[in-house]
Amino acid sequence: MVNKNLEKSNKNSFGMSVFKALISFAKTLPVLFGVILLIGLFKTYISSDVISSVFTGELLTDTFLGSIIGSISAGNPITSYIIGGELLKEGVSLFTVTAFITAWVTVGFIQLPAEASTLGKQFSLLRNGLSFLFSILIAIATVTTIQVIL
DSSP: HHHHHHHHHHHHHHHHHHHHHHHHHHHHHHHHHHHHHHHHHHHHHHHHHHHHOOOOSSSSHHHHHHHHHHHOOSSSSHHHHHHHHHHHTOOOHHHHHHHHHHHHHHHHHHHHHHHHHHHHHHHHHHHHHHHHHHHHHHHHHHHHHHHHOO
């Protein structure tokens, strides 16, 4: 008797989990659709020549620039992964893309006024400054580790 109730409970919880996952996926579809449109605009208005002129191939300069662009950009983290993938396809270095994604997720210069009013100006500036610096260091450490492993 206990096993039958347990089996029914497991079936109900599995079904409910699948339902919740589908609802969650449905909620992310507009974001994914927006990202696809954004990438289309990105490819249309920002050509390979523009990307090549901005990112010169110099390790530290490009990594620093990737962190700056990621810091001033705002959006959903999943968007940064897709944009990063497109940048890699255009020949931008993995150092730059890693710094871009790390800064996008951790640094928030756009949200700085709201953060400063909530958490304090000194804390917000220190957190964002350290996050910017660490985005560069993490990018270099991550890509160097990957290169050693592979």
